[in-house]
């Protein structure tokens with residue numbers, strides 16, 4: 001039996017032993033006696049009785065073992081442009097001071113801190129500072145609009161919001177302070193303090209009670225790491241569900257640290273001293289797990305890049321970063337490679353750099369399409385690995401474990417389930433499907449360490465959203481199939497969540513923005529294929545009777561509304577006015593049918609359809625997106 005098969009089998013047959021062994025990768029104040037506590041199933045708890053501090057594990061312990069001068073974090077901003085290097089000692093010291101500053105503002109164990117920041121080192125420092133004092137961070141991606149931020153503020157009820165004066169996008173500076181001010185106007189909750197990092201590009205004016213990072217953090221007394229229970233919360237990360245209300249995925253300390261440390265070695269083949277680069281944003285789970293926690297937990301050097309794959313300044317940006325810092329492995333979203341491929345299909349920019357350090361590329365966020373896989377494999381000459389996971393799972397459900405046992409790549413497949421993930425393909429009744437047949441992808445409980453513990457403050461919604469559809473199983477919301485060799489092919493979402501350039505978004509939130517327009521009677525937003533972004537949202541609106549508005553004007557207003565209400569990352573640019581929306585007799589809009597048609601699939605007309613002519617009438621519009 002190969003190393004993968006052995007590990008996988010052991011993880012399911014004897015999870016106690018498998019995960020207690022993995023727990024040895026972490027330094028505990030109190031080592032857990034058991035791995036799994038299922039007394040409260042389906043609310044499983046990992047490593048009960050264990051006590052640790054995640055920030056200590058990510059920083060101090062490496063210094064104590066003599067690696068204080070090793071580079072922990074390299075920040076490269078193509079936007080400023082600027083570069084900064086932090087040794088483990090410097091990063092620990094800055095984190096300790098930021099932790100002291102937060103404690104000085106009244107933040108203690110279990111208190112929440114919202115982090116609304118661009119890709120600057122202080123975002124990482126704030127996250128680790130929260131972990132150091134047992135506080136719970138909730139990072140909000142900078143591309144979200146005030147309303148999205150407001151919803152998160154009201155749900156997390158933070159004591160402090162940490163922000164910056166601006167983010168820098170290629171065509172504009174994004175002032176964060178007005179976005180935060182608007183969000184606070186909309187929110188019912190009031191944080192005690194706002195702590196703001198001034199960036200030279202555009203400074204912000206501070207109001208009463210608002211504090212400048214430079215006045216508060218550098219002079220603060222450093223705080224020591226506080227041991228917390230393994231099962232204490234580390235962070236909340238909001239992700240899009242099918243409704244407009246985001247879900248607060250809650251991650252706990254001990255299992256998260258164990259799973260990520262294990263994944264760094266087994267999946268990515270990265271250990272102490274290796275240079276690792278995740279080209280994502282700290283606002284996404286990929287950023288949490290693999291810009292911040294994973295690489296630091298194992299003593300690697302993590303690269304944090306503020307910039308884009310193209311245009312900052314050219315399509316060689318990624319290759320520059322790899323060659324400049326000697327990156328061993330890159331983790332990015334397929335959309336990033338597709339953008340580079342579009343601008344530089346022959347790899348002329350790539351030829352300018354020495355990529356000798358690079359030994360592998362990992363892709364996630366959406367399916368890695370075979371064409372992009374082919375291009376990247378040829379151009380880079382290293383294994384290009386697709387792997388599948390979700391905000392909820394925290395790390396890969398399926399991957400090709402490069403450290404454990406590299407397996408042959410099959411283009412279009414995320415390879416095989418990782419240890420701990422008992423993946424099944426089922427039909428709507430929960431019956432398992434044979435190889436080759438596509439169905440819902442579900443995971444038999446318990447989920448392994450590192451997966452979500454619950455949704456913040458809403459156990460009911462956790463059960464409803466993930467555990468109620470098939471008893472004893474976690475519903476991923478993705479569909480797919482397995483082939484005869486057990487390789488997993490993840491084909492797409494079965495719900496109304498869409499993935500635009502690797503950004504997970506809710507069509508429900510966009511529909512709410514459209515529906516608020518006075519001329520709109522009803523609307524639907526569906527994800528349609530896009531050659532670069534993977535998917536883009538497409539809006540269909542029905543006007544109120546008697547609404548007098550020019551279509552061009554209406555379109556512009558609707559596009560602006562989504563940008564304002566959801567944010568620029570929604571990339572909402574396409575909306576059509578239609579006489580009616582196809583529905584079932586009970587009034588449910590046939591989003592799935594429309595989605596399928598737009599993706600070029602032959603969709604059966606549901607027998608419950610109210611009026612087939614309505615669907616026929618919009619078919620040509622949907623076909624435009626094939």
Ligand code: COA
Nearest residue numbers: 142143169280281286332333335336364365501502568569
């Ligand atoms: N703050 C403010 N605005 C932002 C933003 C941020 N942090 N990130 C993106 N935006 C804006 C962009 O400026 C753009 O605005 P525009 O409509 O005025 O041009 C809009 O949102 C759409 O952005 P996006 O679709 O992300 O395109 P892009 O060209 O800015 O970036 C990528 C392309 C590939 C770099 C980016 O989409 C990306 O990093 N995707 C991967 C996401 C990810 O990491 N997912 C996790 C899995 S790895």
Ligand code: AMP
Nearest residue numbers: 364365366367387388389390391490504
């Ligand atoms: P997020 O929570 O933002 O990480 O998005 C998770 C969703 O992105 C998954 O449910 C999938 O729909 C999609 N996804 C992520 N990685 C992959 C992948 N490698 N292959 C297919 N879909 C993916």
